[in-house]
Amino acid sequence: MNNSGLAVEVSKDRNGADQILLRNPRGASAKVSLHGGQVLSWRTDRGEELLFTSSKAIFKPPYAVRGGIPICFPQFGQRGSLEQHGFARNRTWIIDENPPPLHPNDACGKAYIDLLLKPSEDDLKIWPHSFEFRLRVNLTADGNLSLISRIRNINCKPFSFSIAYHTYFSISDISEVRVEGLETLDYLDNLYQRERFTEQGDALTFESEVDRVYLGSRDAIAIFDHERKRTFFIKKEGLPDVGVWNPWEKKSKAMVDFGDEEYKQMLCVNGAAVEKPITLKPGEEWTGRLELSVVPSS
Numbered sequence: 001m002n003n004s005g006l007a008v009e010v011s012k013d014r015n016g017a018d019q020i021l022l023r024n025p026r027g028a029s030a031k032v033s034l035h036g037g038q039v040l041s042w043r044t045d046r047g048e049e050l051l052f053t054s055s056k057a058i059f060k061p062p063y064a065v066r067g068g069i070p071i072c073f074p075q076f077g078q079r080g081s082l083e084q085h086g087f088a089r090n091r092t093w094i095i096d097e098n099p100p101p102l103h104p105n106d107a108c109g110k111a112y113i114d115l116l117l118k119p120s121e122d123d124l125k126i127w128p129h130s131f132e133f134r135l136r137v138n139l140t141a142d143g144n145l146s147l148i149s150r151i152r153n154i155n156c157k158p159f160s161f162s163i164a165y166h167t168y169f170s171i172s173d174i175s176e177v178r179v180e181g182l183e184t185l186d187y188l189d190n191l192y193q194r195e196r197f198t199e200q201g202d203a204l205t206f207e208s209e210v211d212r213v214y215l216g217s218r219d220a221i222a223i224f225d226h227e228r229k230r231t232f233f234i235k236k237e238g239l240p241d242v243g244v245w246n247p248w249e250k251k252s253k254a255m256v257d258f259g260d261e262e263y264k265q266m267l268c269v270n271g272a273a274v275e276k277p278i279t280l281k282p283g284e285e286w287t288g289r290l291e292l293s294v295v296p297s298s
């Protein structure tokens with residue numbers, strides 16, 4: 001721990017993968033695994049867990065952990081021969097000891113860790129593009145969690161990708177939550193072969209399976225949890241789209257790494273860039289930011 005009370009500790013999980021615990025002076029914390037570069041826990045200063053992880057999650061490669069914030073790259077969804085949601089969430093990342101500098105605001109007063117993913121020879125066989133994916137995970141003095149991704153093309157040809165922070169929020173009960181910030185937007189509905197619809201309601205509530213990508217959203221979204229009396233805020237930059245997913249009853253039963261009733265306690269709301277893939281020329285870098293905060297509500 002340094003003088004400001006910010007702490008960064010590295011330890012091993014039960015499968016031998018390194019995990020990093022970030023703590024701020026008030027006692028809020030976040031846990032990040034090198035398996036998938038995945039945030040697995042985000043807790044308030046009262047120790048309340050804010051992210052959902054399934055009791056049946058499998059913590060072993062090649063599975064991505066069912067919970068936390070898996071990073072979907074180089075694709076979100078399933079197209080072509082590349083695996084669903086890409087391979088970044090299944091790979092072992094390394095700690096980036098010497099990352100190129102970020103803006104001082106992205107470090108000052110924060111507990112943070114920098115991770116790096118580069119493709120292996122096998123990855124290049126399935127996606128033939130050399131890249132460096134740098135991820136900074138920040139925990140602020142207020143307990144906010146931010147993820148800053150920098151993806152650089154180190155190829156000699158351009159490449160395109162889509163990306164999502166597949167965030168599993170922990171909620172009291174799916175029938176008690178409401179999402180604001182997506183009203184009037186067009187969305188692609190994965191339950192109808194990605195057909196395009198327009199959101200009609202004032203806010204999104206849940207009564208059955210939802211699997212959508214909202215297009216071109218504003219940069220702030222809120223999830224109100226009435227029963228638990230708390231509201232999550234999602235702020236994003238460079239991530240125009242928002243995936244919303246709840247598998248509901250039937251799909252829950254079909255997933256080996258998810259409890260039959262757990263759909264009631266989770267909601268995925270994902271900052272993403274999906275509809276218009278991002279193209280990087282050789283040497284170019286893209287930056288995307290997600291910041292999550294939570295406040296008590298009445």
Ligand code: BG6
Nearest residue numbers: 077084085166190211212243245
């Ligand atoms: C959502 C997709 O984002 O992720 C769903 O839109 C998918 O179609 C879900 O079922 C979970 O995906 P996975 O690969 O983690 O089981």
